[in-house]
Amino acid sequence: MPATEDVLIVGGGGAGLRAAIAIAETNPALRVAVISKVYPMRSHTVSAEGGAAGVVGADDSLDEHAYDTVSGSDWLCDQDAVEAFVEAAPRELLQLEHWGCPWSREPDGRIAVRAFGGMKKLRTWFAADKTGFHMLHTLFQTSLKYHDVKRYDEWFVTKLLVDDGRVQGVVALELMSGRIEAITAKAVILCTGGGGRVFPFTTNAVIKTGDGMSLAYRAGAPLKDMEFVQYHPTGLPFTGILITEAARAEGGWLVNKDGYRYLQDYDLGVPEPKPVLRSMELGPRDRLSQAFVHEQEKGNTIETPYGQVVYLDLRHVGADLIDRKLPFVRELCLSYERIDPVSELIPVRPVVHYMMGGVHTDIDGATPLGGLYAAGEVACVSINGANRLGSNSLPELLVFGARAGRAAAEYAATAKDPTPAVLAQGRDERRRLEQEFLRRADGSEPLSGLRNDLQSVMEASAGIYRSGDSLAKGADTVRELQERFGAVALDDHSRTFNTELVAALELGNLLDVAEAILHSAERRQESRGAHQRTDFPARDDENFLAHSLAYREPDGSCRIDYLPVTITRWPPGERVYGR
Amino acid sequence: MSDRPAYTEFHPRWYRRPISTWWWLGKRTYLLFILRELSSLSVAWFVVFMLLLVRAVGQGDAEYQRFLDRVDHPLVVLLNLVALAFVTFHMVTWFNLTPQAMVIRAGGRRVRPSWIMVSQYVAWLIVSAFVVWLLVGA
Amino acid sequence: MANTIVLQVARYRPEVETEPVMQEYDVPLRDDWAVLDGLNHVKDHLDGTLSYRWSCRMGICGSCGMTVNGEPKLTCATFLTDYAPGPVRVEPLQNFPVIRDLVVELGDFMRKLPKVNPWLVREEELPVSHGEYLQTPDEVDEYKQFSMCINCMLCYAACPVYGLDPEFMGPAAIALAQRYNLDSRDQGGPDRLEVLIEPEGLWGCTFVGECTRVCPKDVDPAGAIQRYKLTAATASLKRILLPRGAR
Numbered sequence: 001m002p003a004t005e006d007v008l009i010v011g012g013g014g015a016g017l018r019a020a021i022a023i024a025e026t027n028p029a030l031r032v033a034v035i036s037k038v039y040p041m042r043s044h045t046v047s048a049e050g051g052a053a054g055v056v057g058a059d060d061s062l063d064e065h066a067y068d069t070v071s072g073s074d075w076l077c078d079q080d081a082v083e084a085f086v087e088a089a090p091r092e093l094l095q096l097e098h099w100g101c102p103w104s105r106e107p108d109g110r111i112a113v114r115a116f117g118g119m120k121k122l123r124t125w126f127a128a129d130k131t132g133f134h135m136l137h138t139l140f141q142t143s144l145k146y147h148d149v150k151r152y153d154e155w156f157v158t159k160l161l162v163d164d165g166r167v168q169g170v171v172a173l174e175l176m177s178g179r180i181e182a183i184t185a186k187a188v189i190l191c192t193g194g195g196g197r198v199f200p201f202t203t204n205a206v207i208k209t210g211d212g213m214s215l216a217y218r219a220g221a222p223l224k225d226m227e228f229v230q231y232h233p234t235g236l237p238f239t240g241i242l243i244t245e246a247a248r249a250e251g252g253w254l255v256n257k258d259g260y261r262y263l264q265d266y267d268l269g270v271p272e273p274k275p276v277l278r279s280m281e282l283g284p285r286d287r288l289s290q291a292f293v294h295e296q297e298k299g300n301t302i303e304t305p306y307g308q309v310v311y312l313d314l315r316h317v318g319a320d321l322i323d324r325k326l327p328f329v330r331e332l333c334l335s336y337e338r339i340d341p342v343s344e345l346i347p348v349r350p351v352v353h354y355m356m357g358g359v360h361t362d363i364d365g366a367t368p369l370g371g372l373y374a375a376g377e378v379a380c381v382s383i384n385g386a387n388r389l390g391s392n393s394l395p396e397l398l399v400f401g402a403r404a405g406r407a408a409a410e411y412a413a414t415a416k417d418p419t420p421a422v423l424a425q426g427r428d429e430r431r432r433l434e435q436e437f438l439r440r441a442d443g444s445e446p447l448s449g450l451r452n453d454l455q456s457v458m459e460a461s462a463g464i465y466r467s468g469d470s471l472a473k474g475a476d477t478v479r480e481l482q483e484r485f486g487a488v489a490l491d492d493h494s495r496t497f498n499t500e501l502v503a504a505l506e507l508g509n510l511l512d513v514a515e516a517i518l519h520s521a522e523r524r525q526e527s528r529g530a531h532q533r534t535d536f537p538a539r540d541d542e543n544f545l546a547h548s549l550a551y552r553e554p555d556g557s558c559r560i561d562y563l564p565v566t567i568t569r570w571p572p573g574e575r576v577y578g579r
Numbered sequence: 580m581s582d583r584p585a586y587t588e589f590h591p592r593w594y595r596r597p598i599s600t601w602w603w604l605g606k607r608t609y610l611l612f613i614l615r616e617l618s619s620l621s622v623a624w625f626v627v628f629m630l631l632l633v634r635a636v637g638q639g640d641a642e643y644q645r646f647l648d649r650v651d652h653p654l655v656v657l658l659n660l661v662a663l664a665f666v667t668f669h670m671v672t673w674f675n676l677t678p679q680a681m682v683i684r685a686g687g688r689r690v691r692p693s694w695i696m697v698s699q700y701v702a703w704l705i706v707s708a709f710v711v712w713l714l715v716g717a
Numbered sequence: 718m719a720n721t722i723v724l725q726v727a728r729y730r731p732e733v734e735t736e737p738v739m740q741e742y743d744v745p746l747r748d749d750w751a752v753l754d755g756l757n758h759v760k761d762h763l764d765g766t767l768s769y770r771w772s773c774r775m776g777i778c779g780s781c782g783m784t785v786n787g788e789p790k791l792t793c794a795t796f797l798t799d800y801a802p803g804p805v806r807v808e809p810l811q812n813f814p815v816i817r818d819l820v821v822e823l824g825d826f827m828r829k830l831p832k833v834n835p836w837l838v839r840e841e842e843l844p845v846s847h848g849e850y851l852q853t854p855d856e857v858d859e860y861k862q863f864s865m866c867i868n869c870m871l872c873y874a875a876c877p878v879y880g881l882d883p884e885f886m887g888p889a890a891i892a893l894a895q896r897y898n899l900d901s902r903d904q905g906g907p908d909r910l911e912v913l914i915e916p917e918g919l920w921g922c923t924f925v926g927e928c929t930r931v932c933p934k935d936v937d938p939a940g941a942i943q944r945y946k947l948t949a950a951t952a953s954l955k956r957i958l959l960p961r962g963a964r
Contacts, residue, residue, distance in 0.1 A: 038770075039823070041868050042778045094845045100837035100900060102857055102864055109851030133777055134864065141893075144831040153827065176816055177587050205772040238749055241775045332775060335794055336749070448761035491765035496592070496731050497817040499768045500760070592731035593814035593822055598880050606787070609877060612925045676924065680943030687855075 001184070001420055005033045005150070006412040007405075008170060008185035010157050010212060012036035013043030014132070014394065015376030016191035017139040018092075018401030023409045024146035030409055035152035035172060035183070037207065037502070040140045044193050044205045045397065048132020049244035049328060051124035052394035054090035056113060060121040062086045069392060070570045072118045072284050073356075073385025074529035075545065076225065078566040081363045081381045085392075085399050092398035093125050101138040102127050104325075114325075115249040115277055118284040118389040118577075122277075129246050129328045135394060152183070156502055157211065159429045160188065160219040161422040166370030167219065168418040171429040175502065178495025180433060182426025186412035187371045189404050190216060194355035194377040195513040197506075200455035201307075202352040203235050203242035212378040214509035216359040217516065221369045222549040224380040224563070225357035226513070227521035227531045230388055231289035231464055235351030237306040239336055243329055243348055245390040247341075248281040250325050253313045254288070255345070256300040262310070266291040269578020273316075279578035286387040286530040287577065289350035293464050304347060311345035318342075350464060354393060356384040356530065357520070360549060360563075365404025371415065375404035382547065385565075386529020437501050443489030447500065450488060451507055454481055458514055462521055467534045471522040478514045485511060516550040519558040524548055541572050614665075615672045621665035628659070674699040722746040722797055723804035724755050726767065729815050737815065739806075740764075746801060752792040753781055756807070756819075769819035776933060779869035783819050784808040789871040789931050811874040812883075826870060829886055832912055833894035838905025856901040863896035863941050865934045872928035872938050878921055885921040886913065888928035888938035895941040898948070910952055919949055 007023055009016045012034045023032045034040065055065050065086040070077055097103055097111065104112045104126050116124040127134035143149055154175040161169040161182060169184035195210025196202035217223050233254070234243040248254070251274060256262045261271045261280065268287060269279030276282065292310060295301050301308040314322060314329075319342045322330055326341075333339045333346055358380040365373045365381075376397045383396060461474025485508060492500035526540035527533050546562040553559050603609045635646035649655070677699060678692030721743045729737040742763050744755040753771055760767050769792075771781040776794040783792050786806050797805065813821035843850070872888035879885045894909045913919045922942045929939040 038772060038780065039827070039868075042770075042772050042780045044773070044778075046867075047773050047775060047777050091845055094849055097849045098837070098842070098845060100897070100902065102861060102900075103849075105852055105854050105857055107854060109853045109856075111849050130777070130865075133867070137864070137866075141835045142837075145836045174587065176822075177590060205774070205778065207772045239774060335776070447765065492768070494730060494732055494766070494817070497768045497820045499770075500765045588824060590816075590822075593816055594729055594731070594736060595814045596737075596811070602877060602880065608927055608930065609925070612877075612927075616923070676926070676943075679926075679929070679937065679940040680924070681947065682944060 001417055001423075003169065003184040003186050003418050004031075005183065005185040006030040007032045007187045007189065007408045008183060009034045009189045009191055009405075010036070010170065010215070011043070011191035011193060011376070011378070012038075012040030012140075012151070013191060013193060013376065014045035014136055014139060014397035015401035015404075016040075016043075016189070017136075017143050018398050019189050019191060019375060019405030019408070020149045021139070021143055021146065022402040022405030024149050026406055027409045027413065028148060030412060031150070032148065032409075033150040033152060033185075035155050035157060035170070037154060037156040037175070037211070039153050040143075040151070041137060042207070043136060044208055045132045045136040045394075047203070047205065047242065048135070048394055049129045049242060050246040050249070051114060051116060051126035051131050051391045052089075052093055052135070053116065053119065053124045053389070053391040054093040054395055055086065055123050056090055056111060056125075057121060057123060060123055064120055065089075065123060067570060068119050068278075069383060069389055070385075071573065071575050072387055072389040073383070074387055074539065074575060075541070075570075075572040076228075076385030076528060076547070076565055077383050078363075078381065079568040079570060080566050082383050083568065084363055085383045085396065088399040089395040092395060092402065096135060096138055096398065099138050099142045102134055104128060114246065115275060115282060116389070116391045117245050117248065117282050117288075118278060119391070120278050124249070124391040126246065129244055129326050132394060156505065157215065158433060158505060159425075160215050160372070161418075161425050162219050162369070163419045163421045163425070166415075167372040168422045171426050173433065173501075175497050178498060180430040182423055182429075184418040184422060186415040186418070187373060187408040189365070189408050190359060190372070190374040190378050191376045191401065192378045194358070195510060196352045196355065198454065198510045198514050198517070199229070199352040199458050200452075201235065201240045201349070201459070203232055203240055204352070209506035209509050210513035211506065211509050212374065213358055213516070214512040216367060216369070216372065216374065217512050217550070217552050219369060219372070220552070221367045221372060222360045222551050222561070223357060223516045224360035224547045224549055225382060225386075225520070226355070226516040226550055227462075227524055227548060228356035228386050228529060229352055229462070229517065230285055230354040230356060230530050231350040232353035233285055233288035233292065233350050234312055234348040235353070236332070236336055237304055237309050237347050237349055240351045241332055241336055242353065243312060243332070243346060244326075245285075247312060247314060247326055247329050249275060250321060251275050251314075251317045252281060254281055254348075255311050255313050256295050257302045258300065260300075262295050262300065263288065263291055266294065267578065276578075283577040284387055284389065284575075285353075289464050290532060292350050302347065307349060309347040309349045312348045313345055314341040315343060315345070354388055356380065356382070356386065356388050357517075360547075361404070363403070364407040365400055366407055371411065373404040373408045375400040379404075380547075386531060437490055437504055438493055438495070438498075440490065444487045445484045445489055447488055447490070447504055447507065450481060450485060451510075454478070454507070454510060454514060457481070458517070462517055465532045465534050466521055468522060468525070471518055475515070475518040475522060478511060478518060482511050482515070512552075515558055519560055520548040520550050523560045545572060615669065618665040618669035621662040622669060624658075624662050625666060670703070674703075719802055720746055722755070722801060724752075724759065725804050725806045726756075726759070726819070727808040728767070728818050730766075731817060737808075741804070744797075746797055746803075748798060750797050752783075752785055752790070752795045752797060752805065752807060755797055755805070756792065767819075768817045777867060779867035782810050782869045782871050782874065784811055784874065789874040791869060791871070791933050794933060810870060812876070812880040813870070813874070823870060825883065826868075826873065826887065826890070829890050830893070833886070833890050834905050834909050834912070835890075835893045835897060837897065837900065837903050838908065839902070840904050850902040852901055859901065860896045860899035863892050863899065863936055866893060866896075866936045866938075867934055869933065871931045871933060875927035875931040877925055877927070878923060882917070882921065884917045886918045888922075888942065891919060891922070891945060892936055892938035892941040895945045898945070906948075907952075910949055913945070914949055914953070919946055922946075
């Protein structure tokens, strides 16, 4: 039975579009399609602000970018993947420039680069402070050039079709009409992003619900390093809206209620009037977020109706530089906080921003499940290890999107056709969706209540600092929530653009993500990068210089296994910032 | 299951809101736009009037005098006043919109939009002064 | 200030109704709540059947465009207190077919967009190893404003030409074409002109200027289109006056 598509890419953000273009360029004969629950230009890549790192300076080198990434990751990344990544990043960013991306420039016309957290040299390319927006729109508009790339716009994938040990397509719901179809494909690439919405305060859009992670998890592929959740140090208090790291790179200071640059108390260097690379406000995100928690415990943070905050001070940076390099930051503060950063302090707090963990892939984006690939935030290669450096994730989309695209294309070119069994699976899934959600009239659990309960328990048990107790309790609560989810009440039984149904399916995905995070975190009895255990405060390379792999067992339980980290040239050392 | 699912390009149950003939009364900006477009009728009227005037002048003193008597009628005067108001509106909107439509460079930098606007008014003042001098002074 | 405000929301359930009806909801009136927060309150606590699009809630994804008190707005960037004491009328974006409640069908724009060749066109592609195409900050400023479009479609909702003639290419598509025309690296101007010189393209625009007024990102599509008209007129004149070879 012929497949409908050769390669089906789930998710139309930076990674998904880059993969589609890569396939259209290297193998135009293949039928490639992008299926996404939102139009591609709505993908969350659009809200990335700061920049994308790629070595261009004469005084910079690939080794230095690699070392910064390796030490930033607290040695949990796979160094072969990092080496491949830093080598390919400049080339990918240049390719994007050739496709029209409006990178900011030096006066002589060359690409401009700026400083960024955790990087020893200036290597972050940027497009004002809307880098993700420009990258996504460039990729989307370029993808329109390739007429063979088909798009399923506003289709929600609910399940991967697996038979004969390989993935053979998906089951998806067309939002507009409510029809549920099996779309067969020889290879599937997951580019669905992370799952920040499992926490209550996040920079993430509402669409970031870990859909791809859950799809892979339920299909039997492992989720790697899920316990590593990055808190971005500067998010606005009520909305969680991101205030880019670039604000600190251009000279912003983090001060507590006494106007004191408190980071100097946390082994991050000495305060200087101008930003110093890898020091103070340009330290790595995990250390900065942890410093906030300590300041809060000491009572040095400021109380607001939306919790404790510290201040980001941009007043000394000057209106001219803010309008040139941080115009979007100024716009956001004015709209959402009614504050002008030129003359006032911006209230900020750490908010969940990125998931270092995700679907386990190799250096070419292949998961252990045949025919299944993943790239972008949904995947864990891993280049980010226990903590990601700012401006590494945008080039990650390009580098691994392209690699996964090419690898999936090669696989699909010689893969067998789908088996008839998957069509039966498709019909079963359609029946399940109709019975459990659409036709159900006896639900008792309100959807928003369940979601709030999940987010609260994640914040309490798996926040910046965790303990064995909080994690175990959290895992129990999540199990309870999963049961309660079985009785979720839906008001909307329509087939036409039923967003309540989508929200319910997304909540199911978030519950899977939460389960993987909590179990992985409980088993990792050490502190490393973004995973900080109050009961195990030290890094334990002897036992835990390894990736956690979370598997969903056939009986529904979660099994944790370990995979050693690949070390090539940089043996584990101490992470030093500000010295 | 259909064997070739694709994006549904059209669905009969989509609701298309009808647009009323009076759509332009719905918003102040729409009304101003329609008035601006209608003002071109006034421009056309003045052109016609000017041609008739010139023809009357060319036909000699007597004909010219008869023409002036005819247009002295209160309705014609009112028409011309209304047309003058519309033409002024036409000019003001035109001058104010020009900077949006034209980006002028001088010495490598963009000329500021307010300058483009003001320079048109200045030019109009100069031409008007000249015409007034022709009619009154000379 | 009272602590609640009434939202009058347009509902349309195609399986049940043949045309939209208005439904009223009482939502909390908080200082920092956008209209979108009000809608979320309705969906989470009052009526789970309300459908609408939203995602980033920071005015960059373009999903949440709706008509608020008759004006096209991004509901995530429009604050309830600006409409106090209310009521606030929330309807789907104008000039698009309504699929359901506040969700409109955007297929027309998605089909039109590729027609203007919205990508960088080079007669000769240099390899990536050659390095970047040089572009000074001034050259970036030439087209930068027109590259800020988030495809929110507020301009299409505001444009009376598009409302009366759905064949019209529309502000965002033409502005995007102009963004590439003005990019110093691009050489695709003539091809785009071929497409846009049609009556439904450039010349459909009568410079109403509503698109620029409602644009939340200050893209100024009206300005882009008028400038483009000048280029198009000059190009047509050249074609008539100059013999083929001299072009």
